[in-house]
Amino acid sequence: MANINDYLKWRGDLTFQADAFNSIDALMFSLLSYVNLDSALSKPANRLTIREAATIYFQMNKPDEKEEEKDFISRVPFLLRDAGESARYADIEMSDYENIVDTDSNVQMAAITFHLPDGTDFVAFRGTDSTIVGWKEDFRMSLGATEGQKLCAQYIDRIAETYCKPIRTGGHSKGANFAQYAAVFCSLKTRERITEVWSMDGPGLHESLKADEAFDEVNPRIIRIVPEQSMIGMIYSDDDEDMVVKKDVVNSVISDGHAEESKGPGRLQPGIIPDEQQPVSDHDAAHDMHDPCAESAQENVRQVSGAVFHQPAYIFKYGKC
Numbered sequence: 001m002a003n004i005n006d007y008l009k010w011r012g013d014l015t016f017q018a019d020a021f022n023s024i025d026a027l028m029f030s031l032l033s034y035v036n037l038d039s040a041l042s043k044p045a046n047r048l049t050i051r052e053a054a055t056i057y058f059q060m061n062k063p064d065e066k067e068e069e070k071d072f073i074s075r076v077p078f079l080l081r082d083a084g085e086s087a088r089y090a091d092i093e094m095s096d097y098e099n100i101v102d103t104d105s106n107v108q109m110a111a112i113t114f115h116l117p118d119g120t121d122f123v124a125f126r127g128t129d130s131t132i133v134g135w136k137e138d139f140r141m142s143l144g145a146t147e148g149q150k151l152c153a154q155y156i157d158r159i160a161e162t163y164c165k166p167i168r169t170g171g172h173s174k175g176a177n178f179a180q181y182a183a184v185f186c187s188l189k190t191r192e193r194i195t196e197v198w199s200m201d202g203p204g205l206h207e208s209l210k211a212d213e214a215f216d217e218v219n220p221r222i223i224r225i226v227p228e229q230s231m232i233g234m235i236y237s238d239d240d241e242d243m244v245v246k247k248d249v250v251n252s253v254i255s256d257g258h259a260e261e262s263k264g265p266g267r268l269q270p271g272i273i274p275d276e277q278q279p280v281s282d283h284d285a286a287h288d289m290h291d292p293c294a295e296s297a298q299e300n301v302r303q304v305s306g307a308v309f310h311q312p313a314y315i316f317k318y319g320k321c
Helices: 004-011 023-032 050-060 065-069 072-084 132-143 147-163 174-185 213-221 280-287 298-308
Strands: 047-049 093-102 107-115 121-125 167-172 194-200 222-227 242-245
Touching (some): 004 023, 004 072, 023 072, 023 167, 023 194, 023 222, 047 050, 050 072, 093 147, 107 147, 121 147, 147 174, 167 174, 174 194, 174 213, 194 213
Parallel strands (some): 121 167
Antiparallel strands (some): 047 093, 093 107
8 A cells, every 4th residue: 555655756746737636635734734833934924835844844953764753743744855845745835834832721723724726725733742731632622612623713714814715624633623623613704615624534523513503514525534443533423424444544644654546447636545345343333432421421521631631741652643
């Protein structure tokens, strides 16, 4: 199975004018949101191409190629570098970078906007980073709307008002949840501009949030892609609409691959291929996570959250959503 680096080799020479936006592009932008660009894009008004951002990042940071194998987030800067060397992505401009980590409000939210040659913007939201705050916010998502989600809705409203373009939005894991929340709870004017919402192995919205009429409006535009036996991506998921892919091609995007080609008659674009052989039992087992707090009173969840996140940071050292 090919991976995202193979995709850059295979399709990286094709611009968006030559080959239209596809699902792997959505995953690419979702992943690039994990790169810490605090130095390169220190002000929201700053605007750089992916090539320029990669150059500045590696001038100011010296990541060890050996570190690339340690965890998911440490690999993403190298994806930025490779994208910056490709004809497809190098000249795409990125702007409005925000990175908020607020321990007082328990908020971890980051977003960036990519300005595509087809006249659309892709708003990418970052998933959980390595901070305890990020993990604590993940836990609180099981109680309803979080401050991070609300900031995402405000962010996409600003982007819509500033650039007045059609919007695609998306993210990976918690970032996918943020994109869904933003699309549902942004202003009506913004919502009318949103054409697609890409959820890459991300939890859906809390059941209480789906009661909003706007959810029914946005739901047909949400494209959910989850790996087989996914747990995170099946939380609060409407699994009848999920595209299940053959292996964990989203969470292991760089080392294990995800970008298998779509070839054959009538299939001219590359993309993430659904697993038509996905066993129903595996999908149903993952869907048992649909409501992780169904047997817990809301106050009990709050108490557990408080107890867990007063523990030493090393508890959360390994693994990220």
